[in-house]
Amino acid sequence: MLHLVNKSPFERNTLDACLKRAAPGSAILLYEDGIYAALSGTSVADKVAKATNAFDIYVLGPDLSARGFEPAAVIEGVQTVDYDGFVDLTVEKRGVQSWL
Amino acid sequence: MTDATEASGASVTKRFLYVNRKAPHGTVYALEVLEMILIAAMFEQDVHVAFLDDGVFQLRKGQTPSALEMKDFSKTYRALEDYGIEKIYLERESMEERGLTTDDLVIPAAVLERKDMISLIDSMDVVLSA
Amino acid sequence: MKYAIVVNEGPFNHQASDSAYHFVKHALAKGHEVLRVFFYYDGVHNGNKHSAPQSDDRNIVRRWSQLAESNQIDLTICVAAGLRRGIVDDVLAPGFRISGLGQLIDACIDANRTIVFGD
Numbered sequence: 158m159l160h161l162v163n164k165s166p167f168e169r170n171t172l173d174a175c176l177k178r179a180a181p182g183s184a185i186l187l188y189e190d191g192i193y194a195a196l197s198g199t200s201v202a203d204k205v206a207k208a209t210n211a212f213d214i215y216v217l218g219p220d221l222s223a224r225g226f227e228p229a230a231v232i233e234g235v236q237t238v239d240y241d242g243f244v245d246l247t248v249e250k251r252g253v254q255s256w257l
Numbered sequence: 258m259t260d261a262t263e264a265s266g267a268s269v270t271k272r273f274l275y276v277n278r279k280a281p282h283g284t285v286y287a288l289e290v291l292e293m294i295l296i297a298a299m300f301e302q303d304v305h306v307a308f309l310d311d312g313v314f315q316l317r318k319g320q321t322p323s324a325l326e327m328k329d330f331s332k333t334y335r336a337l338e339d340y341g342i343e344k345i346y347l348e349r350e351s352m353e354e355r356g357l358t359t360d361d362l363v364i365p366a367a368v369l370e371r372k373d374m375i376s377l378i379d380s381m382d383v384v385l386s387a
Numbered sequence: 388m389k390y391a392i393v394v395n396e397g398p399f400n401h402q403a404s405d406s407a408y409h410f411v412k413h414a415l416a417k418g419h420e421v422l423r424v425f426f427y428y429d430g431v432h433n434g435n436k437h438s439a440p441q442s443d444d445r446n447i448v449r450r451w452s453q454l455a456e457s458n459q460i461d462l463t464i465c466v467a468a469g470l471r472r473g474i475v476d477d478v479l480a481p482g483f484r485i486s487g488l489g490q491l492i493d494a495c496i497d498a499n500r501t502i503v504f505g506d
Contacts, residue, residue: 158379161502163406174278174310177371180379189402219409240413247500248388248419254384255503257278257395269496289428289468296488302496383495385393386503387428 159250160212163189163257166201171256176204181211184250186243187235188217192224197232209234217243271382273297274305277312279387281331282322286387287315288330293385295333298340305344305381306337307374308366313351318363334364348374390414391494392424395505397432398447399440404433407504408450415458423461423494424451426483428505431474434464434483448480455482463490 160179166172172194175185185208187195194205195216208214209232218228218237228237238246247253275294281287297304308315320331337345345366352358352368359368369377378384392411396403411421426433438448455462462483464474469485476485495501 158381158384163402164506170310178309178375178378180375183379189406240409241417243410244414244417244419247390247414247502252379252381252384253500253502254276254378254381255386255505257386257503257505271496273495285428292467293427293488293491297492299489300492300496302492383501384503385495385501386505387395 158183158252158254159246160185161253161255162187162191162194163255165190165193167193172201172205175256176208176212179212182213184213184215184246186215186217186238186246188220188243190220192216192220192226195221195231195235196226197230202232206232206234215242215246270301270303272303272305272380273383273385274307274378274381276378276384276386277306277308277315278310280311280314281320282325282327287312288328290385290387291330291333294337294342295340298337298342303344304342305346305377306342307369307377308345308347308351309374310348310351311355313347313355313357316347316362316364316366317357318361320363331363337364346374346377388414388419388500389498390419390421391491391498391501392421393491393501393503393505394424394426394430394433395428395503397429398438400429401506403504403506404430404447404451405445407502408447408454410502410504411454411460415460421458421460422498423463423490425463425465425491425494427465427468427488427491429472430505431464431469431472434462434469434474434480435478436480437478438480452480452482465491 214235346369
């Protein structure tokens with residue numbers, strides 16, 4: 158399954174809700190305000206870095222740059238993808254769940 | 258499990274999951290997703306409904322929103338069974354965090370451990386989140 | 388792949404409609420098929436022809452209409468959610484139509500992937 162998280166972990170609990178219920182081996186895409194969870198140096202960065210052991214975590218590049226961040230600002234182990242990559246992730250995984 | 262997503266042909270049965278995470282009344286999602294579930298019941302799919310996090314509050318009995326001139330749709334959950342929607346699950350951890358027990362619920366529903374909710378979610382073809 | 392897309396939020400208030408639009412555009416460019424974009428909850432407001440954003444901003448409603456026209460995408464507004472919010476036939480932007488929730492379920496059954504964009 159591909160899990161989508163689109164809210165900041167500092168505003169909403171959807172990142173945690175997702176991390177608690179995603180099966181190991183799932184992919185997680187952080188997009189829209191969810192990109193803030195992908196940044197190194199925040200209070201959630203360790204949690205997200207650790208989560209990369211269980212999940213393939215991605216962040217949507219256009220949403221990063223819209224908010225003033227480069228891929229270099231992202232936690233090691235989180236991969237930056239563009240919209241083509243987003244589409245490819247939905248092909249690769251047999252279902253998509255949005256955490257709203 | 259069968260990957261029905263690749264099936265072709267006249268009749269496909271998919272595993273649908275409606276995920277409810279929001280409390281009732283503060284937003285419209287609980288009401289409108291219930292309407293969606295009732296319509297989905299007519300399509301002979303394998304429908305599951307999960308209540309997680311604040312979504313468990315949707316099934317709390319004794320809701321009286323009439324003082325706010327809002328609709329009490331909690332009794333509509335009782336119709337789900339008549340529509341053939343029986344796979345209704347609440348997550349145990351979500352209930353416990355919120356001090357809810359099965360005695361507080363407007364309908365009988367299966368309570369799943371989080372680890373079983375993880376497997377349930379992962380098995381779905383279509384997930385509709387409100 | 389065949390996609391069913393659900394948009395739960397209206398234009399501008401949330402990024403959901405933008406994200407759905409960009410996803411659809413890229414999916415089409417990669418040769419995938421988008422069976423239907425279904426607008427539910429406040430998503431019905433994406434079909435309101437009276438939306439008039441400032442000229443230096445994207446016109447979300449018109450953009451959907453243009454995508455529908457150039458790619459023959461089915462943009463469906465839920466009738467019940469639309470009625471609640473005043474989105475009825477005479478305010479519909481080009482390319483949108485109003486229909487029931489059954490259209491959403493049909494699309495989810497026929498598609499290989501269903502993606503929800505919301506809050």
